[in-house]
Amino acid sequence: MAHGRLALGVALLAAALLFPAFVTLPYPRDVLIRIFLFATLAQAWNVLAGYCGQISLGHAIFFGTGAYTSGVFVARDVASPWAAMLVGALLAVVLSQVVGAPVFRLRGHYFAIATIAVGEIVHILAVNWDFIGAARGLYIPIKRPDSLVNFQFHQSKAVYYYIVLGLLLLGLGVTRLIERSRLGYYFRAVREEQDAAASLGVPVARTKRVAFAISAALTAACGTFYAQYLLFIDPESVLPLSLSILICLVAVLGGVGTLWGPLVGAVVLIPLGEVTRIYLGGTGKALDLVIYGALIMIVSVVQPAGLVGIARRFRRAA
């Protein structure tokens, strides 16, 4: 069993690594890049919400932090996007602590709604902040030639692909480490019963802060990647409530609080969006979202542990 799983993992990883060598068309590569991006975002959210039980509906603010840091760095020639990725992650960690200090005193629904409020405040501020382009958005100037230093590749998407794959592996690795560590047990204790955890000596406030920091840093790194990939960002694309929600939907569909759930969710949701857009006619119809919504309702009612939970149930029955 353990060997079979290891072999499966190695095979999947090999397939993922070799994919760009066999598929050179830009479109499938783009779809996979977005699958990996959203899997990583959902994984970051999952660390906080799935393992630690703090449901944040404002995660776009960290994504926006990462995206805008690299946008400003490159557009104003401050430093390379790689430095921006680090600085963005750091800023996101700082932001998460500033937000977390008051908001973590709230529980359950109050926490979720408070994160919406924080997200909307940041969104409105960004729309009105001229330094970062306000509502007009920010163009990231194209730099030639393609190079790893500039984090821009116009000849081929392959390098973007490998970078985002790296981010995904980082996300999975971090989650795996957390799952196995004392911190992971703290997280789950806080999720299950905060008061009981506190009475057993779990430092509840610190545990939540750590979870928020890890989650924010990873989300910000994804934001930087997104900015360098699309080369244009504005508040409507990197800070809206709908982005925060999409991140949650991916994780919830796949399976909250599981290692593979976010990846499974992204593998299902992103192509689903593509297929409905292509076959049912896209422009403004939002049919993909109709299906998302229905799926989320069904999953919440039938199996809150998501697709991964359903798979587990089948395996147990078999």
Add this chain to the structure above:
Amino acid sequence: MGLVYALIAAGLSLIFGLMEIVNFAHGEMLMLAMFASFWTWALWGLDPLLSLPLTAGLLAALGWATYRGLVRFILDAPMLAQIFATFGLAVFLRSGAQALWGADFHLVKDPLVEGRLVAAGVFVGLPQLVASGGALLAFGLLYLFITRTETGLALQATAQDRQAASLMGIDTQRMFALGWAIGGACVGVAGGLLTTFFYVFPEVGAPFALLAYVAVALGGFGNVPATLAGGVVVGLVEVLGGLLFDPSLKLIGVFGLYLVVVLWRPQGLFGRF
């Protein structure tokens, strides 16, 4: 506007008080109410004010159906499932409306009441005035219903203690469904009133719902009369914020207020617990 917020928030507060579930699809129910009154106007030329009973009835049915078809199954589920079940419903309804009717903005032209009043140099739009009056009236009726009728008292009993209420012979399942129906009706009335002066489009619900959450939190979750005060405060802060600072920043005041209140008094300004 504050009174309309309060009416939207009342339904939310009632549902939360009954079963400690936040209806994240509340804004989308408002959107459907507005579309319902828009379509009765567009197809049959019925003014939104005249179709109010119809809209309220439709939304009450929708609220009831939401309970029977969805919420009933997640009463004892983990909080995550509760949040995302209604969240999924919200996404479903919003994008469904967009798929059916497009993302365009609609407006009811030549409503029954239009124009404005000038009193001491202050302009007050007549539709807004009617909406406030209507919201206040609906609120009063709701208050009388839950405090003066037997069914209303049963509703309150269920909110206080589910088990004790069912031991007293109250059918809690029916009370829950009734709570959702009333919540739907409130939103239906609010939607009908809003349609007289506000654009109708699939995304319209979200901002109102956010303000309603703030109003509910201000008043204290589950406390229906206090929600009225919460709604008025939200309306005032929104307008004053727009006046004192920049209109584009006015919502920051509202959300900032929410954060201050939930941190300082998590039970709301008038909360019981």
